[in-house]
Amino acid sequence: MPGLYFEEFEPGMVIDHPTRRTVTEADNTLFSVMTLNLAPLHLDAEYSKNSIYGQRLVNSLFILGLVSGVTVPETTQGTTLGNLGFEQIKFPKPVFHGDTIHVRTEIVSKRESKSRGDSGIVMFRHLGLNQRDEIVCDALRAGLMLKKPVAAHA
Incomplete structure (x- = not known):
């Protein structure tokens, strides 16, 4: 499914993305090492046993990237000019x-470009949820979206 044009988004619209992804130890290790995030909570099983979680945590920036990426086919693929930024990012529950x-x-709002x-x-508003439907990532993001081509309006 291609992305949607600016006119096709409506505040209040909700899209449940069909792609799901099980996060692996390899995902977490590779991402953490590639980004030089060497926090023992991500990489050291023995250290993490004594943490408040009792096990290693998946790197939160990997989760943000995963959540953002999953949304692309149904929202912005081929119809975006760019990501303008994140206004809010929360990780209310850990990912293991x-x-x-x-x-x-969820489409929160839209406006014409000035x-x-x-x-x-x-x-x-992108919500990442785990297999228990607990929110693990809550991100508010602004995207610059193309309008439908003039020929499409005719």
Whole structure:
């Protein structure tokens, strides 16, 4: 499914994305090492046994990337000019190896671009949920979205 154009988004719209992903130890280790986040909570099983979680945590920035990425096919693939930024990011519950993440997107608002006639700004709220439907990531993101081509309006 291609992404949606600016006109196709409506505040209150909810998209339950069909792609789900089980997070693995390899995902967590590779991402943490590639980004030089060497926190023992992500990499050291013995250290993590004595933490408040009793086990290693999945790197939260991996989860943010996963949650954002899962949304692309149904929201922005081929119809975005760029990610304008995140206004809020929360991780209310931890993610552990073996958790399966699914994503729900809510359209919070939209407005015409003040500087570009071919696009508008859509505010997305992406919710990453685990297999128990607990929110593990709550991100508010602004995207610069293309309007439908003029030929499509005719």
